[in-house]
Amino acid sequence: xxxxxxxxxxxxxxxxxxxxxxxxxxxxGESFVAxxxxxxxxxxxxxxxxxxxxxxxxxxxxxxxxxVVRLARASLQYPAxxxxxxxxxxxxxxxxxxxxxxxxxGQLEKRKENGGLCQNCHALxxxxxxxGNMGPSLTGYGAQRGNTEAIAKFTYEKIYNAxxxxxxxNMPRLGANGHLTPEQITHLVAYLIDPQSPVNxx
Numbered sequence: 111x112x113x114x115x116x117x118x119x120x121x122x123x124x125x126x127x128x129x130x131x132x133x134x135x136x137x138x139g140e141s142f143v144a145x146x147x148x149x150x151x152x153x154x155x156x157x158x159x160x161x162x163x164x165x166x167x168x169x170x171x172x173x174x175x176x177x178v179v180r181l182a183r184a185s186l187q188y189p190a191x192x193x194x195x196x197x198x199x200x201x202x203x204x205x206x207x208x209x210x211x212x213x214x215x216g217q218l219e220k221r222k223e224n225g226g227l228c229q230n231c232h233a234l235x236x237x238x239x240x241x242g243n244m245g246p247s248l249t250g251y252g253a254q255r256g257n258t259e260a261i262a263k264f265t266y267e268k269i270y271n272a273x274x275x276x277x278x279x280n281m282p283r284l285g286a287n288g289h290l291t292p293e294q295i296t297h298l299v300a301y302l303i304d305p306q307s308p309v310n311x312x
Contacts, residue, residue: 157181162278170277178277185271189292194262194299201301202308204294205234211289224289226298235308245281252303253310265299
């Protein structure tokens with residue numbers, strides 16, 4: 111009887127999942143030290159991230175997915191020039207450049223321009239060896255899809271905020287989180303769709 115009573119008391123005082131999450135987020139927030147105050151913004155989840163950060167076992171409802179897409183579309187910003195396709199040679203460099211926003215020896219890396227490091231997750235030009243496979247292969251991206259205005263727009267928006275099309279996907283929201291500028295993203299678009307880009311050459 112005593113064991114039953116103790117078990118009941120223990121169950122009654124065990125924190126629920128919401129309290130556990132709150133305690134964990136507080137612990138992470140208090141332990142994170144950033145070399146500049148601006149980096150502390152990484153701890154604040156926007157509405158979309160809050161929806162996507164739910165328990166891994168819980169699937170998005172149709173309403174939640176719709177909210178994520180709506181918020182993603184609202185985040186989209188386009189280059190001032192109005193051109194969605196830049197220079198594929200610059201895009202090539204950005205796709206292989208992992209610099210920017212890194213903390214080294216307690217200091218924020220001194221860098222004028224962040225890179226996209228697309229090769230971390232995607233195969234890019236044919237015969238490249240050092241590529242990732244978390245995302246789909248992008249080899250022949252433009253050769254397969256073409257380089258129409260519609261494809262350029264889709265590609266730009268997918269890089270800027272992938273959740274516009276795929277709610278809560280693992281792809282970083284490179285434009286929406288400010289890591290890449292709209293102009294940088296146009297160069298990545300060119301790298302993917304320009305017929306002269308190594309991505310589209312056999």
